[in-house]
Amino acid sequence: MKQADHPLWQRLDFFDQIKGFMARDEAENLYELGRDQARLGPCLEIGGYCGLSTVCIGLGVRERGGVLFSVDHHQGSEEHQPDEEYHDASLFDSRTGRMNSFPVFLQTITRAGLQETVVPIVAPSGLAARQWATPLSLVFIDGGHSFEAALRDYRGWAPQVMIGGMLAVHDIFTDPSQGGQAPHEIAKMAQASGLFEPAGMVNTLGLFRRLG
Ligand code: SAH
Ligand code: MG
Helix, strand or coil: CCHHHCHHHHHCCCHHHCCCCCCHHHHHHHHHHHHHHCCCCCEEEECCCCCHHHHHHHHHHHHCCCCEEEECCCCCCHHHCCCCCCCCHHHEECCCCEECCHHHHHHHHHHCCCCCCEEEECCCHHHHHHCCCCCEEEEEECCCCCHHHHHHHHHHHHHHEEEEEEEEECCCCCCCCCCCCHHHHHHHHHHHCCCEEEEEEECCEEEEEECC
16 A cells, blocks of 8 residues: 555644654554444553654544543653653643643644544653553553553553454664664563463554454
8 A cells, every 4th residue: 555545644734843752654554443443442551752653543533422531740751851862842831840741732632623532641650550440452662661661551441452452553663773672571461471362563663463
């Protein structure tokens, strides 16, 4: 399929204007995941940031009339803080002295027409997971990339993936010179658990299907 023909690009004409960290092939795959998994139940992402992954998954979910929960405290990961590599000064709120990506996130999902699809959860991932009890058809992990944060997200959310559901992990670099290893480590844990089978890899996006 030529890239322009993909259904995501027929529904999203401002991808390049959204701040974020997602390649086009990964974006297409997230759309397909949302569309295919939403049939089984709600989807959830950790790490909405300015809404880029949210819109890709959400446009797929919308096709099925489904729901996408997007968990993010919107205060940025380590690498988004002032003086760090991925700091964006336009997202810094000088009144609170913190990053705040939530206003831009809301603008993005509104512009994409996802107000009736996306449920933002503005909270730390660990807190949102603590009493979560709804089986999820898709969990997309793209939050903090320290080992501590990635492990917390894996432990908190992987058990919530329903049988037949998908766990998707972003930023998997098998070569340590290409990027941090925390996402790769939790992907290996998913495989070693015996509860998930590998279901494909698109660029740095790893997919794992929950077995029965
Ligand atoms: N998926 C986004 C990028 C996410 S960047 C895209 O497609 O562009 C990582 C996000 O994870 C940041 O917005 C940060 O605020 C959030 N995050 C990091 N640690 C978190 C935690 N413990 N709880 C909730 N959100 C967290
Ligand atoms: Mg990422």
